[in-house]
Amino acid sequence: MDLDEVADRLYALPPPEFTAAREAEARAAKDAGDAGLSRDIAKLRKPTVSAWAVNRIAREHPEELAELLDVGERLRAAWQEQDADALAELTQRRGVVTGKLGRLIRQVAGLSPAAAAEVDQTLDAAVVDADAAAQVRQGHLVKPLSYSGFAPAPILRERPAARRKKTPEDQAAEAREREETEARKARERQEAEAAHREWREAVEAATEEYDECAERVATLERKLAKARKKLDDSRHRLEVAQREERRARQRLDQ
Incomplete structure (x- = not known):
């Protein structure tokens, strides 16, 4: 072992x-x-829910994950080669594959909106960063991954004055890309709103619990103060009684 x-x-x-x-x-x-x-x-750390969900996909759906990581590898290579056509194609492919895998993870793991957003963040990191891809493939994540560097993107370059007329297929592809982009933005907006509602409700619940605990503590402190007062009074009566008992015993002995 x-x-x-x-x-x-x-x-x-x-x-x-x-x-x-x-x-x-x-x-x-x-x-x-x-x-x-x-x-x-x-020393092994307990994984977050989103990290566990990605680990689960790495074990149970390795082919789907491999498809995404392959797109990421090809995307990084296209960026290194400054291949604008490949970048454009792979960027579109990336959106499709990432969306499909993200939906699969949500379906399999039953995630909250906040955890689902962390899964998307982790998948994006695995696409653009080779080290992140290796961690995701291993399936030992303990927390979601993120990438703050420069992500590969289509290269803008000058086109000749005479442009090729767009074919119906081109127009259909552009329409699909716009729809996918709009759908992704709408989904991200919904997830962000859901995450905000979730944490706002958590804050409200925590505030209510804190107020209740604070009130209980205040009540106990008031009771403790009264109990201390009674204790002091009892101690005083005890001291008086002990003193008078000694005096009475001295008179008796005379």
Whole structure:
């Protein structure tokens, strides 16, 4: 047993099952006499829901994921070669494949809008960055990925004065691209709005819970203050009674 084997098993599990399984794996390694492996297992981090969803797709739908990563590899190569035609074609293909895979992940994992947005962010990173692609392919993600560098995009270059007349096929392709772009923007807008509503509701719930807890604490503090006052009064009465009892005993002894 090595760390990669254990990580493969752990990162295939839903997040709620991860911690208990990790502890069991760490104990098993320690019982087997491999203290170093046990420590390494204990350091494995629990994945977020969005990271687990991408890990799940890497295991259960490797062909669909491979299609996206292949588009990303070809897109990066086209950018290096400054191939404008290939970039234009692959950029369109990227939108189609990313959208299809994103829908598959949502269907399989049942994600919240916020987690779904993180999945889209991770897929975009895997397309434009080779290191991110390797992490996604491995299936050991613990958090969503992002890419802040310069993403490959179609190259604008001068065209000759005489332009080729667009064919019906060209026009249809452009129309499809516009529709896909508009649909993607609408979906992203809906997901952003849903995520905002979700977090706003979470803030409201947390605020209500905080207010209730604060009120309970204030009530307990008031009761504690009264109890301390009673304790002080009882202590005073006890001290008086003890003092008078001593005096009475002294008189009795005389």
